[in-house]
Amino acid sequence: MAEPKRIVVAGDVRIDELDYEALAASDGARWERSTQARRVELPGDSLLLARLLREVAGEGVVTYDMPSKELAGAHAIRARASLERSAGDKRRQATTWRVGRFAGFTGPLDQSQTLWRITTDDADAELVVLDEAGNGFADAPEAWPEAIRQGDRQPHVVLKTRDTTLRSALASHLLTKHSGQLTLLIRADDLRAHGANISRGLSWERTAADLLRQLGANPALSKIGACNAVVVTFGLEGAVFLRRTGEGTDARLFYDPLSAEGDCAANAPGTMIGLQTAFAAALCATVHKGGPEALSDGVRHGLRAARLLHATGFGALSETPDYPKDLLAQSFARDGTTSEIALPNAGPNSDRGQDWSISQTLSGARLGVLASELVVRGPDAIVRGTPMAKFGVLTSLDRAEIEGYRSVSQLIREYATRPNASRPLCLAAFGPPGSGKSFAVTQIANSQGQTPIEKVVFNVAQLTSPADLAQALHRVRDVVLKGKLPLAFFDEFDADLDGRPLGWLKYFLAPMQDGEFRDGETLHPIGRAIFVFAGGTRNSFEEFSAPSSEAASPEGAAFRAAKGPDFVSRLRGYVNVRGPDPVYTGDRSAILRRALVLRSLLERKVPWLVSPGGTVAMDPGVL
Template identity: 30%
Template sequence: MPPINVLLAGDASVDVLIYPAQPGENTWHEHMLKTCRQRSGASLISKFLSDVALDCNFKIHGPILAGPVNIQHESVRSILEFEIHNDNDVNSSYFTLRLNRTRQLNYQSIWQSPWSSASLGTIDSTEKDILVFQDTQGSFNNPDDAIHFLRNARPGVLVYHMAPRLALGSIWETIRNGVHTDGGTQDPEKLVVVVSANDLRAEGIQLSHGLSWEKTCEDFIEQLGSVGSLVSLVTCAHLVVTFSCDGVIYHRGGQLNQPILYFDSNCIEGEFLRQNLGEVPGIKEAFIAGMVTHLGGSVKNLEEAIELALLSSRRLAASGLVRGLNSTDKPEHLVSDVMGTLVPSEYPVFKLPIPSDVIGSGSDHYWSILDRMVGDPAQVARDVVKHGITSSDSSRIPTARFGRLVLVDRHEIESFRIVSNVLRDYIDLPQTRPISIAFFGPRGSGRSYAATEMGRALLNGRNISKFRIDLTQISTPTDLIPVFHSIRDCNLEGGFPLVYINGFDTLVPGSSLPWLFHLSTPMLHGRFIDNGESRPIGRAIFFLGSINFKTYQKFQNQLGGSSRGLIPPRFEEFLGCLHGYVNMLGPDCVGEHDRLYPVRRAVILRELLDKREPKLKVDGKISIDESVLDGLLLVPSYRQGVRSLKSIISMSRLNGAHQFERAALPPASQLDIHVNSDEFLRYLDGKVLAESVREHLAQNIHIEYLKKRFSMGMSDEDRKRPGHQPWDQLPEEFRESARAHADNIPRKLRLISCFLAEKQDHMHRKPVEKFSPGEIEVLAKHEHDRWNAERLQKQWTKSSNTDPTVRTSSLLVAWSDLAKEWQDVDRELVASYPNILPEDYQIYRMGGVR
C-alpha cells in the first residue's frame, strides 16, 4: 500500500524560550537564565507526526522553512519564560518546566510550503493525502504563494488550523468553499476547520467560560450564528471548536446533523490545565497531530480522530516541556509520550449529540447531560451509592469537585463555578480587604460544609486558619471584636483566614436584621472598630450563611421592599458588599422538575456509609439492600436535610455489619423524628408510583390477566372464582395483589435496563414499544418470584388444587417447575406493560439517547 502523504504548510514561526539553570548545575552561571530558540506551528506538528510516520504509513512533507537558513537569524514571534516545576521524581532523567509568562512581539509570518511542493508533481499523490495548513495571527507576508499552492493541491483532506482574525483574508476566500478539484470545482466535504473557543469569543460570539457543559452547549447553539461576518466559517462542512484540553464541539454546518460534544465529565474548560502545568506551548499542535494520525486520509474517520486528538493534547498538557540533566540540554517535548498509542480509557472522554432542537426551541429548560447520557436519575443514584461517583456507569455524569464536596446538579455546578472563578482571582492577587460570598439554601442543605470545602480546595497548599462566627448565639456587636482580632493576627502571621458567618439574616426581636448593618463596614472597608479606633482586618474569605432564606432571590425580593421594616438603602448597601452568592439545593426534592435530587443525595449517602461502617464496602462496592436504598434515596425530603439523613445512618444497627439490611433501620417511631415514616416506608416497600398511575396499571394488569385466562378456556366454576371477576366486583385482596404487581414494575424494569417515566420529561427518547423475547423471559421469571413471595407472606400454601377460600394454590412452585401454559400467563402480562400505561407515561431504555 502506498504511503499517505502528509503535507504541512503555513506558519512555522520561531519562539525564544527563557529558562533557569537546573539546581546544582556546576557552572559559574548556575543562577542565570538560559535561552534557546524553537519552532512551533507547522514545524512542531511535523515533529509530532514524524514520530508515528512508520506506524501510520505516513510520508511527512514538513515545511521548507523559507527565510534565513540559521534559526538564530529569523524574526521571533514570542518570548516564553519558564520556571522549574518541582513535582518531578528525584530519580527522573529530566526536569519539567512550567510556563510563567508569554510576551508576544510584533511579527509577520512567512508562508512556508511543504517539502517537494515547489513542483507539485514530485509527490506521488493519493486520494488519502492530508494537507495541514497552520494559519497565523494577522496575515502572511507572501499570501500569493499560499493561494497558488492551495489552488493546485489536491489532498483528500485539508485540515485548516485557523488563527485570529477568523474567516478573513484572501487565503480563506480561496478555500472557504472547499478543496479545489481537477474539474475546477471545490469540494466542501474535504475541508476541516479547527478553531479555539477563545478565538470565537474574541470575534464577539458569547460563549460562557468554565460553568457547565450544558451551558456551553446552550451558548454554542444560541450564539454561534450571532456574528454575521463569520457565516462562511459557521456553515463550513466540518467545524471543530476546542475548549482548552477539556472538550470539543464538532459542528457540521453543511448538514442538519446535531453537533457533537466531546467532554471530560470531571473537568470543565480550563480545569485540566489548572490541575496540571497550566498553559503549555504546543497543545494546539498536539491536537492537530493527534487528529491527523487517526484520520486515515478521510473525513469519515473524523469523529474518532477528534476524540483521540483531545487525548494527545491532554498528554502534552500533563507532560509539558522538559529539560535533560546535562547543562547543554534544551527544553523539549516528550514527543514519543505524546504520540504513543492512544488508549481512550487513559483520559475518559464522552460523546453527546447536542440537543440543538430542544435548546433552540426552549422546550426543556431542565435538560441535563445526566438525563441524556443515562436516563433514569434514580438508577444513577443507586449506582453512585454502591460503586461510587467514579464507577463506570456514573463516570459519564458531569461533576464539579471542591475537596470532598462533589456536585452533580447542573445549577449547583454553575453557581459554584461562578463563585470559584471570583475567589480564584481574589486569591491570586495581593489583597487588603475581605471578599464576601453569601450561601443560601433549605435547612440542612450543607451550606457550611460546602463553603468550607470550596475554600479549602481553592486555598490548597496555603496556610489556612478557619473561623466560625454564629450570629444566632451572639447578642451584641462587641462580641465580634475578638474574632476580628484573631483574623487580623492570622494575616500578620502569614495565614489565610477562612471565615464562616452563620445567620447573617438572624431576626432579633424589636430590630430587623441588625447584623446586616454591623457586617457592612468589615465587608466593604475591611475594618472594624475597637474602643473607638478603626483597625484593618486584612485579606480573608467571608462566607455568609443564611438561615431564613432558601435562595438569594427570595432574600432580595422579601427584604428589598422593606417588607420587614429594613431601610432599603441599608439593605442595598449590604448587597453591594457581596461578591457573589450560591443557592444550595441540598439532598431534598425542591420542586416538580427536580429529577436529580436522588443523585445529589446519593453522593452524600455514599460518604456517610463509608464513614459509618467500613466493612460494608468490599472491593469498592457497598453492600446495601435494594429496598433500603430506595427508601433512603427516593423519599422526597427529610425533616432536617443532611442532618436527618446522617442521624438515620447513625441510628441504624451497622456496627461490624457487612450488609445494610432492612432490619438494621430504626423502627418507624424513631424514623419519624427525621422523616415522614409513612412516606419512607412506602418507598421502602417499592411503592414509588403515584396513586393514580398505580391504580391505572393495577386495573389494566387485571384486564390482561382475564383476557389470557379466558383464552385458555375456563369452566363455569372457574369463571365464578373471586379472582376472575371484573375490577369493580373484585375482592380487595385480589385488587391489592394487582397493585403490588404494579408497584413492582419499576423494579423489574431495572433488570432489563429500562425505566418508567412521564413523557414530558423524556420527549427526546424513543419509548419502548415491545420487549425482546429475552427481556420478556427475565421479567416473567421475576414476576413469578414476586407473586410467590406475596402469596407466601399472606400465608398461602402449596396444594394440588387451587382454592382461594383456604389460601391454597398449585402454582406456588419455582419458575422452572411451573407448567408452560402458566409461564405464558406471566409472559403475556409482562409483555403488555408498554401498552397498558397511562397516556402520559412511557417505558424508556437507560443509557445515551439513541
C-alpha cells in the same frame, strides 16, 4: 500498489527560542561547575505541525524545508521564552521542562516579512493542513498550496486559526471554494477574545449551550456556520465538534467528566506552547488514516495528544528540551479519560440546554438504579461519563450545584493568589436547614491548597448588638494577624435585629466595602479574609434578593430600607446548596443528592460496613 496519500502542511512559520539552565558539571573549569545558561531552537506553528505529522505519515508530509539558522535568523519570526523546572502536579518534585515566562516575539532583521515556499508542493494532495497565526500567510495567495489554489481540486482542508471572524483572504477563499471540505479548528478562548459570551469551567452543559447559542446569535461569528465541520477546544479537557448533515448540524461534546476547563493547566505548574498544534496534528493524522468520517475519533485523539504534551513538557531535566517523541502514536492509544455525548439543539432563541443534564441523559429512566449504585459502590463506580465535581470530601453530581460550587471555587482561588488584598471576599450560601452550607463552602475553600485557612463561625441570630459584631470581627482580624486566611461564616445573617427584618445588613456594609470596622472611636482594618453569609430564613439567593425587583411592593420597600440592594451589590458570588430533598416539582437530581449524602454518612458513621473494595453490603429493600 497505490501511492500513499499526501498531506500538504503550510501556514505561518515561527522559530521558538527557549532559554533554560542546565545542571552544572561536577568537575572542570569554574564556569563549567556553575549553572549553565543554554538556548535551544525548536520549530513552531506550521513547522511543528508538519514535524508531528511526519511521526505517523513519514515522507507523505509535504511542507517547508526547515530553514538554516542563518536564514531563519535573518528572515523568520521568533518567539522567545524561558523554561523552568516543573512537576506533573503541584505536590511532586520537578521532573520536566515547561515555560516559566514568555518574553515575546522578534521579527525579521530587515523588518520584511518572508513567506516560505513549499519546493515540492503537491497539487493532488488529499489533505491540506493550514496553520494560520496571523503573520501574513492568510493574505498572501502566492504562498498558499497548489491544491487549494487550483479550482478543480477538492482536497479535505483543515484550517487551524485564531481568527474566529474568518475575514482574511484565505478564509474567504476557503469558504467560497472549499467550504464543503473545510474543517475549522479554533479555541474557545479566541472566541471569547472576540466577544463571545461563553462560560468557563462551571459545567460542561452550560459551556456547550453557551457556545451553540453564540454561534447562532453572534454576528461576528456568522461565517463559522458555513464550514462543513468545526472543532472548538476548551483547554485540555474538552471540545465541541459540529458537522453539517442533511438534517442540519450534528453537535457532539467531548469532555473529561472529572475535570472542568482549565483544571489540567491549574494542577501542573508552568505552561506549554504547541498544545493546539498537538491537537491539530492528532486530528489530521486520524483523518489521513480514516478519511473525513474519522473526524470524531480525531477530536478524541487530539485531546489526548494535547494532554500528553502538557504532562510530558519538553522532556526530562537531564536532556536538551525538545518535544516528546512518538507523541501522536501515544495519543492513538485507548483513552479512558474522554467521554462523548450528543448535544441538544440550542439555537439563539432556544432555552434548550439551560437545564439539560448529562447525568440524567446518560441514566435516562434509570436514575433510581444509578442512585442505588452510588450508595452501594460509591461515586467513583457510577456510570462512565457522568460529570462529577469533587472538593475535598464534597462530591456533587447535580449540574446546578456543580456550577455554584465551581463558581465559588474560582473566586476563592483567584482571591487566594492576591496577598495584598485589602477588602474581604464576600460570598453568600443559601439552602434549606441541614443542607450542608457550611460544610460545602469549607471543603471548597480548603481545596484551593494555596493558603492556610482557618474557619471561624458566628451565629448572627445570637448577637444582641452591633458591639457584638465588632467583637466577632476582632476574632477575624486575629486570624489575619496569625498569617492565615480567615474563612468567617456569618450564619443566619438575614436574622432580625430588635424586631427589624434584615436588621444586620447595614452593619456589614462598611466591613464588606472598606475592609475595616469601627469599635468605639477606632477604625480597625480587617485585612485579607473571606466572608461567607449563610442564609437562615431564605433557601436560595433568588428568594433573598427577589424584593429588589419589587420596588412598589411593601416587601421591596422593606428590603431597600434594610439596605438589601447595597448588601447584594457587595457580594462577589453565591451558591445555592440544594440538600437531599427536592427543591422544585420535578427535581430529578434530588435522588442523586440524597444517595451521595447517604453514602457519605455510611463512610463516616459506620465505616465497618464498607468493604476494602468500597462496596456496602445493604439489602435492596433498605435502599
